[in-house]
Amino acid sequence: MTKKSPARTPRITIREVASDAGVSVAAVSKVLRDAYGVSDALRAKVQASMDKLNYRPLASARGLRGRTYxxxxxxxxxxxxxxxxxxxxxxxxxxxxxxxxxxxxxxxxxxxxxxxxxxxxxxxxxxxxxxxxxxxxxxxxxxxxxxxxxxxxxxxxxxxxxxDDQLGARLAVRHLCQNGHKKVAMLSLAAPVSTVINQRELGYRLEMTEQGLGAAINIVRAPQVLRDVQLTVRRLLESRDRPDAIFCWTDLMAFEAISVATELELSIPQDIAIVGYDNTVFCEFAQNRLTSIDQSxxxxxxxxxxxxxxxxxxxxxxxxxxxxxxxxxxxxxxxxx
Structure with missing residues (x-):
C-alpha cells in the first residue's frame, strides 16, 4: 500500500493579510514593496497581521514585480x-x-x-x-x-x-621588529593567489626592507589545507636557518603554526613568535593568545x-x-x- 504524503498547509495569501489588517490589498502590496509614502502606522498594522498569520511572500512573485528581497x-x-x-x-x-x-x-x-x-x-x-x-x-x-x-x-x-592589506602586513612586521624579532618569515597562500595575498606579501617585503632586514625576507606558501600548512610550518621550524618569528596571512594558518611549534617543544614567543591576521574570536583562547591584525x-x-x-x-x-x-x-x- 502506497503511503500518502501529508497534505500541505495552504499558503496564506495577500488578500487574507489585508482582511485581517482591515486594509486594502493595494495597501499590503505597498508595504511589501516598501513603497514611498507608506506610514509607520500602516506598516506596523500590516506587519502585525503578517506575523499573526505567518505570511511569507513568494520570492518568485516578488521578482516579477521587480525585487525578490x-x-x-x-x-x-x-x-x-x-x-x-x-x-x-x-x-x-x-x-x-x-x-x-x-x-x-x-x-x-x-x-x-x-x-x-x-x-x-x-x-x-x-x-x-x-x-x-x-x-x-x-x-x-x-x-x-x-x-x-x-x-x-x-x-x-x-x-x-x-x-588596507598592505598596511596590515607592514604593521605585523613592524610590531615583531619592535619586540626584538629580526628573522621574520611570512606564511602565505599558494595558488590561487588573490589581490589580498599580493597586497599582504608586498607590505611584508616593503616593511622588512624598511627595517633593514631585506636579506631576511622569506615567504613560504601553502594551500589552505591544514595538513599542508602543518607540513610547511614543520619544514620551516626544523630548517637550519630557522626564523625567530612567523607572520601568517590568516589566523587559521597561525593556529596551525602554534600547534606545530608546540609539538616541536618550541617556546612561544621566546623560540618563535607568531602573528596572525583577522583577529578572530579564537585568538583570545588561552592556548593561542595570538597577536593578530584586526580588520573588523x-x-x-x-x-x-x-x-x-x-x-x-x-x-x-x-x-x-x-x-x-x-x-x-x-x-x-x-x-x-
Missing amino acids: TLGLVFPDLRNPFFADIFVGVNAALERTQYQAMQGVSVSASSLVEAMIDRQMDGLVLIGPNETNERLNDIADRIPLVAIGHHDLKEARFDTVNN GEVLGLQATRLLIERIDGRSQSEHFVVTPRVVARASSAKVG
Missing part, C-alpha cells in the same frame, strides 16, 4: 572563522530591512553566481573573489555587485570593501551590505570603502631578550 553571498571557504564575522555584519545591516541573505561556497564565482542570478536575487556580495576585473565587470553589468577583498580597482564597475570582519560585512542596497536602489557610480587595520597584541609575539 534576497541577496546572494558567495564565500570561498567556510572553515575560516573570519567569514563568520563578515556574515554577522551582513545580518546586522539587514536587521531592519526586508532583505534576506542566502549564502553559498565556491572558490570561483562561476556556476554558483549564475545560479543566484537565475534565481532573481537582487544583488551579490562576493567575498575574496579570485576573479579578474573583466569577469567581475561582466557580473556587475547584469546584477548589482560588491566585492569584499578585491584590490584591483582599475575600471571597476562594481563596489568594493577592503581592508563585521564592519566589512556591514559596509558591503550598505553599498549593495544603495546599488539596488539606483546608485551607479562605484564606491570603494577601506578599513584601516590595527595590531591587537597578545602573548604570542611578546618582547624577547
